[in-house]
Each structure stands twice: as structure tokens, then as C-alpha cells.
Amino acid sequence: MTNSAKAENALEVTDLSVAYRVAGRNRAVLRNLSLTIGQGEAYGLVGESGCGKSTVALTVVRYLPRNGSITGGTISLDGQNVMKLDAEALRRARAESVSMVYQDPGKALNPSIRVGRQLTEIFELGGISGQAATDRAIAMLNRVRISDPVSVMQRYPHQLSGGMQQRVAIAMALANDPSMLILDEPTTGLDATVEAEVLDLIAQLRQELSASILFISHNLAVVSNMCDRVGVLYAGMLVEEGPTEVVFNDPRHPYTVALLRCLPRGGQRKDQGRLDTIPGFLPGIGADIKSCAFADRCALADDRCRSESPPLYDLGGRLSRCFHHDKAQALPRATPSDVAPVPRAAAAPVLRVTGLNKTYASHGHALRAVKD
Structure with missing residues (x-):
């Protein structure tokens, strides 16, 4: 953004209403939603699947699908009315001020372009080119705790694990040093161990960058550890x-x-x-x-x-x-507390693995993935 001074809030959403056009008529998804996120604050938005959480994220960056429309309200990002930005100003805001990490990094990354090219392109758009862009990309991958960034730069997204893909997506989101970072279910497809590592990484980077965060999740335990304030969304309403x-x-x-x-x-x-x-x-x-x-x-x-x-x-x-x-x-419980779980009878195993080994060949070296 071009503001010389920071606005009081990084994000202000006021009476926001959004609808999707289905079967010839508008169907409300968000209903008069209002929320604010202060500078440097982490705000969690929680609720069941279908409550409208991802629609909030897409609306903030004006990236709704073709059948989506904003039917009321305003969005202010660092003091600028997002609704009034023309195409060029909106593109510049997306490139310089706000970044988004999606829940499926495999779809967010371009499968036909190597990781290094996708990352260096961001720095090139900011006026940095050649070896300087490559060096910045390597440094960014180091920052998100990728131990062999030079090798990762040469790979395609499908050659990385889900956790590595998400680290690359986070590196790309942070490459433009955004003032507003939107995380839409960033750990949904990850196992518990990798999820913990990614969340720890996000928490550390938040402290380093002082970025404001909109953290969207249905995992309340994660939000309780990550966010200063929380909003509970139901049927598109706070x-x-x-x-x-x-x-x-x-x-x-x-x-x-x-x-x-x-x-x-x-x-x-x-x-x-x-x-x-x-x-x-x-x-x-x-x-x-x-x-x-x-x-x-x-x-x-x-x-x-x-x-x-x-x-x-x-x-x-x-x-x-x-x-x-x-x-x-x-509120009365839906499941009585005195109902005991039904014990499962012991059964013979359906799968037994003994002495399994698996090795991959990579750049002339044998990489052992599983041993005995």
C-alpha cells in the first residue's frame, strides 16, 4: 500500500455480505460480518466446514469464484478500501501487502514449474533479478527451515512431501514481506508431527516479521495456541x-x-x-x-x-x-457422560511388516527411506 503511515488496524471488515449465484439466484454465504485485526495481531476464525471461513479469506483479497459477489459492506486493508481498488491497484496490493497460504499447497503451487523458478519470480516482480533473486530465494527457504534449499529449488512440487510443499508455500507468501498474512487451514493435510513443526514455524516467523495474521481453522486447539483473539463463525455470521x-x-x-x-x-x-x-x-x-x-x-x-x-x-x-x-x-450434552465406550474384541492383525527396506536413487546416491 502507498500509505505513509500505518492504519490503526491491518484489516477492517464492516457489515460484509457475500452471495454465490446458484440455479439462477443469489444464495447468501456471509451475512453482515464485521471484524477487525490490529497491527501485529493474530486473529483466529473458527467454525465447522461450510460456515463461510474460506469465503472470508477470498473476499478480503477479492478473489471470489465467478459466481461469487459482494452484496454489501466494506473491506479496509491497511487503511485502503479494497472494494474501490482498480485492477492495477488490486494486483499491486496482492503483490506487496497481503499474502495467502492455502490449505492444499499441492494445488497452490504450479506443478509444471520448478520450485526455484516459482520463488525467484516473486523477487523479480519486486525488481530483483539474476543471482540476487536466487540468493534471496535460497535464504527464504532456509528461513522456513528447509535444510537443503539448493536441491529443493531444482525440484517440482510433486517431488516434495506435503510438509515441504507447505513450507515452500509459506516461503512464497512471506517473500514480499506482507503486512497481512492469511492462513486458510494451512495444516489440514499434514500429519500431527509435521503440523506441529509448521505451526511452530508460523509462530516464530510472526514474531520476526510482526505481520498481522488471519488464521482460519476448524481446529480449536491450534487456534488457542496461535491467536490473540478469536471469532466464531456460524452460517456466515459472527x-x-x-x-x-x-x-x-x-x-x-x-x-x-x-x-x-x-x-x-x-x-x-x-x-x-x-x-x-x-x-x-x-x-x-x-x-x-x-x-x-x-x-x-x-x-x-x-x-x-x-x-x-x-x-x-x-x-x-x-x-x-x-x-x-x-x-x-x-447447554445439555448431546452425548451423555455416563455412556461407556464399547470394548473391541482382540483380533488377529490384518497386516504384518517384517524387515522392510526401501531405497531411492537420487543424483547418483542411494537414499534409504526405510530400514528393517
């Missing part, structure tokens, strides 16, 4: 928001309570109850919602909830879209 520690330790919306009950807790004993489930389903895309969107799935819902749409109540530094926010934690 139903709860506040400091992450406060919201997760003292939720004031039944949906947030239900989500947290689905989260395994460290040291939980069998007599402390099983993980819960949320009955029912999200309202469909474009559903006409005139009452509480969560009423059909909420055991606390009464006639008022089914006939009126609750406002966002300001509870002093936090928000809740619930008439009964004061008793949200009294």
Missing part, C-alpha cells in the same frame, strides 16, 4: 468474539460451548465424560434465516430464539449473539 483465552475458557454462545466439547483435553479421565457431538446440520447455503441460526441444534433454544434474530451483545470486551449468553455453559 456468533462470538473475544480474547482467545477468555472465549475458550468461558464461552458465552452455545455453539462455541458445543465446539469446545468436541475438543480432546489433555489428561482427561474416562470418568470426566466422552467427547461430545453437535446434533443436526448447518443451515444450507442461501437459507432464509430470520431467527437464531443455531436454534434448531441448540438444547437451550426457546420460542424467542425460534422467532427472533439475536443481536451481538457486548459483554465487555467480547461479543455473543445469543439471548441466553449468561447460561450458555448450561
Whole structure:
């Protein structure tokens, strides 16, 4: 952005409404969504699949699919109205101010171009060329903890593991030193060990770069460790928001309570109850919602909830879209705590591996992947 001074907030979304055109009519996906992310702040956006989280990310950078349209509201990025940027200004903003890491790096990276070329191109667009661009690319791969960056530069994306692909995607996102970094489910396809490494990397880079982060996830445990504040999205509406520690330790919306009950807790004993489930389903895309969107799935819902749409109540530094926010934690469990898991009978193994070895040939060297 060309602003000489930083805006108070890195991102401001005000009364944002988005619709997808399906079968000849607009179907609402986001409904009057408002949120802000301060400079250097990490904001988590959580909710079930289908709540509209990824649509928020795509709308911020005006990258909606062809059938998507913004039907109301405004988006301000570092003080500039994204809605009013022409094509050139929008391209420049994407190149210089905001970067996005998608949940599937295998699709985000170009499969026909080597990793090094994809990364150096970013520096070339910024006016750095030749060996200087290559050196910057190698340094960036080192920064995201890739131990053999020169070798990785020569590979195609399919020759890298999922974790390595995501590190490359993060390196590309950070190459332009963005003021706003959007992470859309960045660890969804990774195993637990690699996920922990990538999250640790993101946390470290955040401290180094002081970038603002919009972290989109359905994994509440990850958000609790990564974000300063959290917003809970349901049916395209913000139903709860506040400091992450406060919201997760003292939720004031039944949906947030239900989500947290689905989260395994460290040291939980069998007599402390099983993980819960949320009955029912999200309202469909474009559903006409005139009452509480969560009423059909909420055991606390009464006639008022089914006939009126609750406002966002300001509870002093936090928000809740619930008439009964004061008793949200009294939400009855969908899974009774006294139901014991059914023991599984011992069975013969269906697969046994003994003394397995696997070696790959690479650049004239044998690389042993599995030994005995």
C-alpha cells in the first residue's frame, strides 16, 4: 500500500455480505460480518466446514469464484478500501501487502514449474533479478527451515512431501514481506508431527516479521495456541468474539460451548465424560434465516430464539449473539457422560511388516527411506 503511515488496524471488515449465484439466484454465504485485526495481531476464525471461513479469506483479497459477489459492506486493508481498488491497484496490493497460504499447497503451487523458478519470480516482480533473486530465494527457504534449499529449488512440487510443499508455500507468501498474512487451514493435510513443526514455524516467523495474521481453522486447539483473539463463525455470521483465552475458557454462545466439547483435553479421565457431538446440520447455503441460526441444534433454544434474530451483545470486551449468553455453559450434552465406550474384541492383525527396506536413487546416491 502507498500509505505513509500505518492504519490503526491491518484489516477492517464492516457489515460484509457475500452471495454465490446458484440455479439462477443469489444464495447468501456471509451475512453482515464485521471484524477487525490490529497491527501485529493474530486473529483466529473458527467454525465447522461450510460456515463461510474460506469465503472470508477470498473476499478480503477479492478473489471470489465467478459466481461469487459482494452484496454489501466494506473491506479496509491497511487503511485502503479494497472494494474501490482498480485492477492495477488490486494486483499491486496482492503483490506487496497481503499474502495467502492455502490449505492444499499441492494445488497452490504450479506443478509444471520448478520450485526455484516459482520463488525467484516473486523477487523479480519486486525488481530483483539474476543471482540476487536466487540468493534471496535460497535464504527464504532456509528461513522456513528447509535444510537443503539448493536441491529443493531444482525440484517440482510433486517431488516434495506435503510438509515441504507447505513450507515452500509459506516461503512464497512471506517473500514480499506482507503486512497481512492469511492462513486458510494451512495444516489440514499434514500429519500431527509435521503440523506441529509448521505451526511452530508460523509462530516464530510472526514474531520476526510482526505481520498481522488471519488464521482460519476448524481446529480449536491450534487456534488457542496461535491467536490473540478469536471469532466464531456460524452460517456466515459472527456468533462470538473475544480474547482467545477468555472465549475458550468461558464461552458465552452455545455453539462455541458445543465446539469446545468436541475438543480432546489433555489428561482427561474416562470418568470426566466422552467427547461430545453437535446434533443436526448447518443451515444450507442461501437459507432464509430470520431467527437464531443455531436454534434448531441448540438444547437451550426457546420460542424467542425460534422467532427472533439475536443481536451481538457486548459483554465487555467480547461479543455473543445469543439471548441466553449468561447460561450458555448450561447447554445439555448431546452425548451423555455416563455412556461407556464399547470394548473391541482382540483380533488377529490384518497386516504384518517384517524387515522392510526401501531405497531411492537420487543424483547418483542411494537414499534409504526405510530400514528393517
